Amino acid sequence: KGMKTYKVQSYEDLSKMAAGVVVEEIKENPQAVLGLATGSTPIGLYEQLIRDYQQGKVSFKNVKTFNLDEYVGIHRSHPQSYYQFMRKHLFQSVDLSKNHIHIPNGQAEDPKKECERYEQLLQSQGPVDLQVLGLGVNGHIGFNEPGTSFHSRTHVVQLADSTREANARFFNSKEEVPKQAITVGIENIMESRQIVLLAYGENKQEAINRLLEGEVSESFPASILTQHPNVTVIYG
Ligand code: GLP
Secondary structure, three states, rough: OOEEEOOOHHHHHHHHHHHHHHHHHHHHOOOOEEOOOOOOOOHHHHHHHHHHHOOOOOOOOOOEEEOOOOOOOOOOOOOOOOOHHHHOOOOOOOOOOOOHHHHHOOOOOOOOOOOOHHHHHHHOOOOEEEEEEOOOOOOOEEEEEEEEOOOOEEEEEEEOOOHHHHHHHOOOOHOOOEEEEEEHHHHHHHHEEEEEEEOOOOOHHHHHHHHHHHOOOOOOHHHHHHHOHHHEEOOO
């Protein structure tokens, strides 16, 4: 369908190609709404975007950003909060305006209400023009774990054990990994005008193969992307 796939030889190539897609989007539309992802995979993309910004090739002055997800129950000053992650890897180094940055608030007293707030923000400022996605080893996108409805919208999730294990390396122990998160839903992701999915490394091969096989099933959340009109998969 609308899925273009590129196999790259190195992580650097993946990052450069992904940055190319983002920069092109912002050139076409300086007020673009970007959907952003965390995880180790897009770090190289963000580094490249910072370089492009420093060299005057792109400005984020009028760009708006919406992050996919955030842990519930850790303070946003916690080094492993996605808020800090984004600050460290992108926001502090480019000219994004503070009030254009949106991340679910993981310490909201009522996480369900926070989902409603975020959903309304997305409705009023969206749709997302370009969504950057990573890929969980179990096929999760954002924090939409296997079994999540394709019709899901912003919601609170229980993290799969495998996901907590995969992310434990960033914490002192698995016990410290939050058990819940707020994530935009699969329907929100599918509403983006364009999607670029990044996956790199040995441990992602199985998930990539399954995605490229094309069977659509809620047991493998990323598989819905094959039904989207404009997806670019960059992997290696
Ligand atoms: C995390 C994030 C996802 C990310 C995925 C893969 O749990 N919530 O948005 O895509 O895991 O992470 P990594 O790129 O580090 O493999």
